[in-house]
Amino acid sequence: MSDHTPEQAPAEGEKPYGADIQKPAVFENGLVRKIVLPLPFPQVQHVNVYVLGRRRSVLIDTGTSRQDSYDVLLDALRACGVEHLDAIYLTHGHIDHFGAAARLVKSGMADRLYVHEKELGNMDNSFDASLYGDQLRRYGLPESVLEMMRIALQFFDSFVQKPENVSFMAPGAFMPYDGGSLEVIHTPGHTAGSICLYDREKNFMLSGDTLLSRLSPNPLLEFYPAGGRRKSLVEYIDSIYKLYEMDLRVVYPGHYEIIYDHKPHIKSLFNFHYKRMMRIHNILRQAPATPYSIMGELFRKLHRRDMFLAVSEVIGHLDLLEQHDMVRSFERDGLLYYSAD
Ligand SMILES: [Zn+2]
Ligand SMILES: [Zn+2]
Numbered sequence: 001m002s003d004h005t006p007e008q009a010p011a012e013g014e015k016p017y018g019a020d021i022q023k024p025a026v027f028e029n030g031l032v033r034k035i036v037l038p039l040p041f042p043q044v045q046h047v048n049v050y051v052l053g054r055r056r057s058v059l060i061d062t063g064t065s066r067q068d069s070y071d072v073l074l075d076a077l078r079a080c081g082v083e084h085l086d087a088i089y090l091t092h093g094h095i096d097h098f099g100a101a102a103r104l105v106k107s108g109m110a111d112r113l114y115v116h117e118k119e120l121g122n123m124d125n126s127f128d129a130s131l132y133g134d135q136l137r138r139y140g141l142p143e144s145v146l147e148m149m150r151i152a153l154q155f156f157d158s159f160v161q162k163p164e165n166v167s168f169m170a171p172g173a174f175m176p177y178d179g180g181s182l183e184v185i186h187t188p189g190h191t192a193g194s195i196c197l198y199d200r201e202k203n204f205m206l207s208g209d210t211l212l213s214r215l216s217p218n219p220l221l222e223f224y225p226a227g228g229r230r231k232s233l234v235e236y237i238d239s240i241y242k243l244y245e246m247d248l249r250v251v252y253p254g255h256y257e258i259i260y261d262h263k264p265h266i267k268s269l270f271n272f273h274y275k276r277m278m279r280i281h282n283i284l285r286q287a288p289a290t291p292y293s294i295m296g297e298l299f300r301k302l303h304r305r306d307m308f309l310a311v312s313e314v315i316g317h318l319d320l321l322e323q324h325d326m327v328r329s330f331e332r333d334g335l336l337y338y339s340a341d
Helices: 067-078 102-108 119-125 131-137 143-157 232-244 260-287 291-298 302-322
Strands: 023-028 032-038 046-052 059-061 087-088 110-115 164-170 175-176 180-186 195-199 205-207 248-252 328-330 334-337
Touching: 032 067, 046 067, 046 248, 059 175, 087 102, 087 175, 102 110, 110 119, 119 164, 131 143, 143 302, 175 248, 180 232, 232 260, 232 302, 260 291, 260 302, 291 302, 302 328
Parallel strands: 059 087, 087 110, 110 164, 205 248
Antiparallel strands: 023 032, 032 046, 046 059, 175 180, 180 195, 195 205, 328 334
16 A cells, blocks of 8 residues: 545445445445445555345455454345355455465355455465565665564464465456356456456445545565565556556445546546656756665655555655666675766
8 A cells, every 4th residue: 555545525325434334335236236335454444345246246355364344244244145256256365365265264154265366366365584684675665674574474464364275367368247248358467466356247346445535555575485486566557557447437446435537537547657756856866775775765654564564665756767767776895876977
């Protein structure tokens, strides 16, 4: 997540957050039902999951496996008249979106679980702390910050239940639900295997964390064990451009309010990233800097727990600048510097 907040009032008929969150909101003549679940994170307090279909239902994302969230989910499913789920379709492999999947399948509540294959790494605790530590040290992050990140990671890991028997959703596939089908649109950026699910006939989309009404989704840093890393923000910009070109009637996101005007919303995201990119360019025109010191210039008051998100953003914008030949990078004393001279 970032500090970018194109604030938007809740759409008419939608309850604001915190009010009556157990009561599922109903859309598309009862075919799409939105359930808001609590999260234990200070940055984002709720996640949206959606039940689609009437008799044979599917669930889009699950919330975490924590008891408070699981209870709200089961109550809401019951309130929707859903006794059983044919399938769970996951927008991506972050704990707030897939956490309860293993539990739902194990309990017999859901039959099958689908995700883009590139998300498996996110879901199975295979995060290599030393690999990330080495790279982040190169970016100039001090040991105290790295230690804080390790602690945050242990917290996340403490309630990961790895799902078994996961099936893959390939881009372009059509995933059925009782009332229609959802096309899998691959929208890498926030994560490598983030997808949006698109009902072409009724012209609505479920966007996971790729489009959110209030925040610009964070293009998370991802290092490969064999070396190199994903250019998350470059990918993300391409993905939202793809969505910008679509004439969507409504977008159901993974957090916050439903989006009825995705084009101006995406335009404001382009604007935000362009401005941020130019701000970093200006900083680098004064003197070469490490990603960590750029971060300090950009975010004056940054909580240590948010530093991974912040450094992910800075690297994302540096990648965009590099893509446009506006900066270059070099190593000095084991640190990575960027310059704009
Ligand atoms: Zn996410
Ligand atoms: Zn999320």
